[in-house]
Amino acid sequence: MIKYIIASKSRIVVFLICILLFILPFFWLNMGEMDLGGDSNRLYFYDPISNLKAFAIYSVVPSGTGTVSYNQYFIPFLLFVAFFKSLFHSPTAVIDIFNGFKLAGSFIFMFLIIKELFRKEEGEKMTLAQSAAAILGAIFYTFSPSVVDNMKYALVTHSQVFLNPMIFYFLLRYLTTFSLKYVWFALLITFIFSTNFSLQAPPPFFAFYPLAIVFLLLYNFFVLQKPIPWKGIIVGTLFFLGLHAFHLFPVTSIVFDKGSDFNMRVFESTSKVNSGLEYFNAIRGLAKVSEHILLPLENKKLSLSLIIIPVLIMLGFLSPKRKSKTLLLVSIFFFTTLFLVSANITQVGVEFYRKLFSIPGFGMFRVFFGQWQWVYTFFYVLLAGLSISYFFSRIKIKYIYLFSFLAIGFLVVRSWIVFNGEIVNVFQRGSKDVKVVIRMDPNYEKTLRYIKEISNDGKIYHMPFTDFGYNIVGGTNKGVYIGQSMISLLVGRDDFPGYGNINPFSEVFVKLVKERNYPLIKQMMSLLQVRYILYNSDEIVSDKFFPTFPYSYTGVPASPSAALDFVNNISGKKVYEIGYYSLFEVDKKQYLPHLYVVSDIFFYDTNPKYDVEYSRASSFFPEKPLDGNKDPRIAFVDRMICNKIFSKQICDQNNFHADIKDMKITYQRINPTKYRVTIKNATKPFLLVLQNSFSPHWKLFPTNTPIASRNISDSYFDGGITELLSINQTIDRNPFETINMKSMNDSTHIKVNEYANAWYIQPSDLSGNEKNEIIIEMVGQRIFYYSFGISLISLLVFILYGVKLFKNTLIH
Amino acid sequence: MKKIIGKVIESKNLKKITAFLKENKKTTLAMLVLAIFVDIFFVKVSSDVVIFGILLLYGIFVKIFQIKSRRTFLLCLALLAAMFINFLFTGPSIPTEKAAVWLILFLGFGIIQQWKE
Numbered sequence: 001m002i003k004y005i006i007a008s009k010s011r012i013v014v015f016l017i018c019i020l021l022f023i024l025p026f027f028w029l030n031m032g033e034m035d036l037g038g039d040s041n042r043l044y045f046y047d048p049i050s051n052l053k054a055f056a057i058y059s060v061v062p063s064g065t066g067t068v069s070y071n072q073y074f075i076p077f078l079l080f081v082a083f084f085k086s087l088f089h090s091p092t093a094v095i096d097i098f099n100g101f102k103l104a105g106s107f108i109f110m111f112l113i114i115k116e117l118f119r120k121e122e123g124e125k126m127t128l129a130q131s132a133a134a135i136l137g138a139i140f141y142t143f144s145p146s147v148v149d150n151m152k153y154a155l156v157t158h159s160q161v162f163l164n165p166m167i168f169y170f171l172l173r174y175l176t177t178f179s180l181k182y183v184w185f186a187l188l189i190t191f192i193f194s195t196n197f198s199l200q201a202p203p204p205f206f207a208f209y210p211l212a213i214v215f216l217l218l219y220n221f222f223v224l225q226k227p228i229p230w231k232g233i234i235v236g237t238l239f240f241l242g243l244h245a246f247h248l249f250p251v252t253s254i255v256f257d258k259g260s261d262f263n264m265r266v267f268e269s270t271s272k273v274n275s276g277l278e279y280f281n282a283i284r285g286l287a288k289v290s291e292h293i294l295l296p297l298e299n300k301k302l303s304l305s306l307i308i309i310p311v312l313i314m315l316g317f318l319s320p321k322r323k324s325k326t327l328l329l330v331s332i333f334f335f336t337t338l339f340l341v342s343a344n345i346t347q348v349g350v351e352f353y354r355k356l357f358s359i360p361g362f363g364m365f366r367v368f369f370g371q372w373q374w375v376y377t378f379f380y381v382l383l384a385g386l387s388i389s390y391f392f393s394r395i396k397i398k399y400i401y402l403f404s405f406l407a408i409g410f411l412v413v414r415s416w417i418v419f420n421g422e423i424v425n426v427f428q429r430g431s432k433d434v435k436v437v438i439r440m441d442p443n444y445e446k447t448l449r450y451i452k453e454i455s456n457d458g459k460i461y462h463m464p465f466t467d468f469g470y471n472i473v474g475g476t477n478k479g480v481y482i483g484q485s486m487i488s489l490l491v492g493r494d495d496f497p498g499y500g501n502i503n504p505f506s507e508v509f510v511k512l513v514k515e516r517n518y519p520l521i522k523q524m525m526s527l528l529q530v531r532y533i534l535y536n537s538d539e540i541v542s543d544k545f546f547p548t549f550p551y552s553y554t555g556v557p558a559s560p561s562a563a564l565d566f567v568n569n570i571s572g573k574k575v576y577e578i579g580y581y582s583l584f585e586v587d588k589k590q591y592l593p594h595l596y597v598v599s600d601i602f603f604y605d606t607n608p609k610y611d612v613e614y615s616r617a618s619s620f621f622p623e624k625p626l627d628g629n630k631d632p633r634i635a636f637v638d639r640m641i642c643n644k645i646f647s648k649q650i651c652d653q654n655n656f657h658a659d660i661k662d663m664k665i666t667y668q669r670i671n672p673t674k675y676r677v678t679i680k681n682a683t684k685p686f687l688l689v690l691q692n693s694f695s696p697h698w699k700l701f702p703t704n705t706p707i708a709s710r711n712i713s714d715s716y717f718d719g720g721i722t723e724l725l726s727i728n729q730t731i732d733r734n735p736f737e738t739i740n741m742k743s744m745n746d747s748t749h750i751k752v753n754e755y756a757n758a759w760y761i762q763p764s765d766l767s768g769n770e771k772n773e774i775i776i777e778m779v780g781q782r783i784f785y786y787s788f789g790i791s792l793i794s795l796l797v798f799i800l801y802g803v804k805l806f807k808n809t810l811i812h
Numbered sequence: 813m814k815k816i817i818g819k820v821i822e823s824k825n826l827k828k829i830t831a832f833l834k835e836n837k838k839t840t841l842a843m844l845v846l847a848i849f850v851d852i853f854f855v856k857v858s859s860d861v862v863i864f865g866i867l868l869l870y871g872i873f874v875k876i877f878q879i880k881s882r883r884t885f886l887l888c889l890a891l892l893a894a895m896f897i898n899f900l901f902t903g904p905s906i907p908t909e910k911a912a913v914w915l916i917l918f919l920g921f922g923i924i925q926q927w928k929e
Binding site: 294306348 | 864885896912913
């Protein structure tokens with residue numbers, strides 16, 4: 001390896017640049033500091049295994065009302081991060097390593113791709129002009145806004161900055177050599193970074209790979225003039241489907257489930273409102289063709305350096321050369337992606353772009369300048385590399401050095417934030433100089449541990465309460481984390497950190513907060529299963545440091561004293577306190593556990609005015625609170641749904657009282673997708689509510705096996721409901737126990753309170769015994785188990801195949 | 813259709829026009845370039861008729877005057893300079909965007925032209 005590197009000057013330069021780029025991120029953060037926030041958070045760097053257990057194994061989101069979502073695509077990636085964490089024991093080091101991968105990986109694979117394209121153009125040996133052009137192109141890519149500007153608040157898919165060139169390079173090498181080991185490497189990388197190849201976050205995948213594969217096939221056909229490599233295509237596709245079955249199949253299985261997120265995403269263009277097109281029309285003006293040509297960085301819009309690469313490209317086109325099919329092909333893809341990323345190229349172009357939104361699934365590209373930026377930058381850099389090499393091949397060596405140093409110098413100066421660490425050391429948007437980078441507060445860690453130990457499954461309401469749904473937590477270094485909830489993603493407990501999480505009550509809550517109507521706020525919390533309020537008195541997360549964002553909309557007090565006053569008005573006693581963090585418990589009389597039987601059903605007609613996300617509860621939420629002595633076990637049922645289970649006579653009434661006086665239920669959480677319930681004395685029809693987001697995949701299964709462990713966690717309504725200690729298995733030990741059972745009451749499975757699951761059960765539906773055992777299971781989880789099995793077998797075969805491939809390589 | 817095109821090409825008037833344009837090649841091309849820059853700097857609205865009209869005209873001139881792709885790329889360089897200067901002083905304003913669109917269209921035109929040469 002070392003011999004190979006020192007054999008050529010250009011290799012030494014490339015190697016040194018690569019090392020430099022890899023170690024640069026180690027200077028960005030001090031030990032103990034972490035950059036974890038953002039829309040998709042990076043809590044997996046802090047504690048990958050807790051994140052895996054809380055979030056990635058079961059198909060119910062541990063946040064808010066617990067919607068069904070298949071997040072298993074995180075599993076290999078989280079295990080990969082956990083591997084590094086076990087080696088270095090420091091989240092900072094792991095963050096640095098992954099940032100190093102991004103910079104060094106971007107550079108080296110772009111360099112190798114450009115070099116590979118030259119190999120066909122000019123032959124095996126690279127000239128100085130080509131080496132310089134390839135290095136310049138690769139640096140241009142590494143310091144482009146797609147890589148640099150997205151490093152802060154990086155989404156998990158941001159790894160595409162080096163994954164895209166890496167996979168592309170392996171496939172290109174396969175086309176030129178027909179060696180299947182490159183396909184094997186590419187597949188291995190897709191498996192480890194499965195987050196980038198998931199249907200749950202599809203835009204990065206669908207923006208790059210279809211275009212890249214078409215490019216490679218055309219390159220193979222027109223430039224390499226080789227037959228279609230069917231063997232590689234078939235082997236690659238089969239292994240890809242097998243290795244990724246564990247996340248692809250579960251998500252694909254819900255593509256035709258009306259109401260599922262994925263169905264909406266694919267078919268929204270055919271729905272009554274094409275939200276993708278509307279969104280596109282609204283933001284189209286923000287895309288600027290000039291900015292996509294000059295590629296300015298976010299904080300350095302005006303810089304002389306912007307012109308250097310475009311000018312070199314133009315000079316390349318001006319240099320006389322023979323016809324190049326590669327250049328023509330790259331140019332076609334450059335123009336195509338430029339059109340996709342900028343949209344605003346002539347009115348005809350804009351109209352054509354609008355038509356694209358009628359293609360099912362194209363709506364995912366509604367933030368087009370964000371989604372297409374990586375593939376555009378990729379082809380822009382290929383064009384730059386090829387074109388600049390033509391220019392360099394026509395000038396004297398001393399001028400090649402001059403232009404190269406000049407261009408690299410300009411790019412380095414422009415991207416100085418990469419060298420001084422300002423790339424991640426930024427201030428929170430809308431804040432008064434509050435840093436994004438945090439050191440974890442040990443008291444908050446203790447609070448997380450305390451919450452983990454709570455034996456009941458009551459949900460947590462956060463104070464301060466944010467707009468959108470962000471969790472806001474201060475560090476010990478005056479930095480603040482703003483991102484998805486740490487409690488849900490590290491502990492696995494459902495919570496409500498902000499407006500988005502309390503859907504469908506979001507607008508109701510805003511109204512109640514405005515009116516300071518505490519009794520009704522308590523009632524709303526009861527219907528959301530809120531048992532605890534986590535109050536954070538740290539001033540740095542208050543409106544003093546965040547005057548607008550993220551507190552401007554909901555109106556919930558965000559200063560420590562006002563927030564405490566608010567908490568006192570909606571909660572009972574304080575149960576825990578450490579540092580800035582206190583946990584308050586609500587009045588137990590008002591608390592509705594995860595499963596309850598309804599005593600009063602209220603019927604309502606949906607008001608079309610409130611038939612939208614976040615305000616659906618406005619159709620039914622009462623103007624006055626329930627009488628304090630009344631049983632809070634209530635449910636609100638839309639009259640349209642009511643007609644499915646009750647007679648017209650009952651549905652025409654305002655409410656219906658069910659006699660549940662003697663009924664007793666006992667429930668136990670096995671895991672987030674499975675509950676055991678014992679129902680006693682069910683002599684009359686009753687409505688059983690499960691406070692999880694409605695999904696037809698939640699099913700009831702009658703069973704004869706009694707609950708094994710009966711340690712009581714808590715008891716409610718004078719023993720009417722008993723909650724047993726959760727088993728909380730990391731992996732379900734009996735995943736297929738309901739497989740041969742017939743589900744019951746599917747036809748009376750309805751949505752109540754505009755989000756929760758409920759089953760209307762007649763005594764005749766039960767076995768007739770005094771005591772009935774039921775399993776409530778989200779059966780979609782089974783698809784994951786089956787496909788996980790396929791993936792495990794595929795992985796085994798894949799590894800054996802790899803061993804065979806490399807053994808053959810060694811022999812030859 | 814072919815007959816009609818043939819007749820148009822053969823027509824005396826067209827030949828006269830072609831001869832006139834050839835005699836005033838530099839002036840014609842200068843007028844065309846001027847029209848592009850006037851559109852960039854002085855016309856606020858963007859019109860596809862103008863854009864594609866000028867492009868079509870340029871395509872015809874390329875045919876008549878046997879203009880090489882090198883010339884087209886030189887025009888691109890000028891458009892790039894215009895776009896960049898505008899960008900430095902006014903940001904991504906209307907003239908900057910117009911220059912960018914002209915640049916992209918002529919770059920595309922130039923690449924096709926170069927491929928055909």
